[in-house]
Amino acid sequence: MVRVRASQIFTPSVEDAVSAKKELDAGVEFLQLVEKFSACPSKKVGGDLGWMNEDSALSLLGETVSPRDKGKVIGPIHSQYGYHILLVTDVQLEAAEAVFSSGTTMQDLNARFPEAHSLLFKTFRIGLPVAGHQPGETVGSVCSAHGKPVETVLAALNSEFAKRNVSTLSPRDLKARIESGDKNLIVLDIRERWEHDIACIEGATLITRENNEAVLGSLGHDREVVLVDWKGDRFPSFQKWLKQRGFSNVKGLEGGIDAWAAAVDTRMARYDIDEDDGYRYEDIIEEHDGHAH
Structure with a gap:
């Protein structure tokens, strides 16, 4: 899991969004364009939106990001409020709580996390023996036997366990x-x-x-x-x-x-979320140019 920090230029005007993106592409500093174009209260702090968890970041940015995306500009993105140009200012990996270690026995792993064997096979091609694991086998020894990096395997196990083990x-x-x-x-x-x-x-x-x-x-x-x-x-x-x-x-x-x-409330309105709903820069440019003709 990751947490993301981002800054934004927000404007209700498609013309300003297009102009801001063109100036960004020309090398103008993001902070200068926040001052020039943004109508968001975050303008007072340089457009900084603070830290977001992974789900909030995905909802805002429209795409997943990783540490290598630091400095990436996303958008303009069209929302019901206006147009957002976002700068990914930092991305940090959040380590899952280390419930399992290299010394955890495979029998204990499977007892606490029955889905572990499916994850191990699907992700790492580590199969479950027909007769089951022997009492002395550990996550570390099984990784060594299959030539898999134990740190990577443990990260996957702990992360997936954390996702599933929720109240x-x-x-x-x-x-x-x-x-x-x-x-x-x-x-x-x-x-x-x-x-x-x-x-x-x-x-x-x-x-x-x-x-x-x-x-x-x-x-x-x-x-x-x-x-x-x-x-x-x-x-x-x-x-x-x-x-x-x-x-x-x-x-x-x-x-x-x-x-x-x-x-519970069968009269309540239900809705769907289309991940492709938001406009991107190219769509806005085409829309803007189309209005200009």
Whole structure:
């Protein structure tokens, strides 16, 4: 998993977006263009949007990034708000908690993480013996026998285990908890604002890049926090981030708001996300030039 830091030039004007990108391509400094074109409050800090977890970065940037993408310019990207030109200023790898080590026995690995053998075979072509692993075999010894780098194998095992080993609450259980009036419960909606505008759980708090410090600052670390995303695939990294900030009782809504709409509130609007929805620089140039003719 990674965390990403980015800066942006935001403008509601396609003409300004095109002009800013052309000046960037001509070698003008990003910071100068933030001052010249950006209408975002982040302009006060040079366009800096701060650190984002992997899911938030993917949602904003429209593509996955790695440490080698530091300094990459993405966009303009067209959103419902306007046009965004983004500069990836830093990317850091986040190491998963080391649950397994080279000395972990294969029997213990498979007992704690039954899906491990599928991951090992699919990713590293390390198969499960017909008779099973012997008591003395460890992750390290198996990697050596198959000529695989143990550090790489352990990173994959720990990362996948962390993704799967998350606390969840079913839609029906969350409904019951809300109806019980438990004052210790707080439901945080971590989706984009436009998603929240389409469908939301009554009483849930939308947490955004702009208000997250205020929202979290008002909560005691002993509060039970339930995170709501679209389909239950975004919250694990946010859950980890909250735990790093001292929140010990954090769960995700199983299946996200889509599952809530299917199981609890069948009248709720449902939606899809098209990963190819956003415009890119070339599309904007064509659109702009087309209007000029």
